[in-house]
Amino acid sequence: MLNPSEYFPEQELETLKQVYYLIMMLIFFNFIIYLIVIEGKDVLPIAILQIVVSLYIALTLDYSSWNNRILFFLLVPYESIVFLIYNHYILIWPIFLIHVFVYAYFIKIYFDKFRKYTETNGLGIAIILLFAIVFVSFIVTSIAETVDPLDALVMVSNAFTSNGYAILGNTGIGKLTALTLVWGGYIISGVGTATLTAAIILKHNQKQQKEMNKRLDELESLIKDNQK
Incomplete structure (x- = not known):
């Protein structure tokens, strides 16, 4: 179950790898927004997500270098841990500023990975134009509709995937679940289309x-008769 190549076409895996890098960039950007605008009503799910993402990054870091060891301690989401314990943010300005720069640094890292992966595998950059539209729409919606970043992300995701423009979910956890379902359905529909296309092309190639084999057999038979 942990091997995506068992149930995803190879072309879809390449696209999902690109999407993964861009989603990580969007997540870290949201963390920066919530650090700056901490009075949002959906802080709890973002705090949980911040801890989960930090744990994921910590497990994937290469600790053979001192830079990554230092980065690990800078990445610890102290404000989210304090919020889960005391249900209130206690901002320590040096840590706050460090986290803003650390998250911006990870945005740059994932963008560099995206660009390198795209160039190495000969993929197009249309996917980044797609996410640029979502990204700009997210910012415009958040400002124009005067909603929290999480609400804006849900609204943009629903509009982009043709599910409407409403905010699905009354709680932060419900909204994160809605986002998972929306983008999960979008990815699965792409997988279905890619699989069907691959099956049609494979069947055509087999035919x-x-x-071609039949014609080669006939040609070989004619050559043998001619030799005789």
């Missing part, structure tokens, strides 16, 4: 291969 052409059979016809």
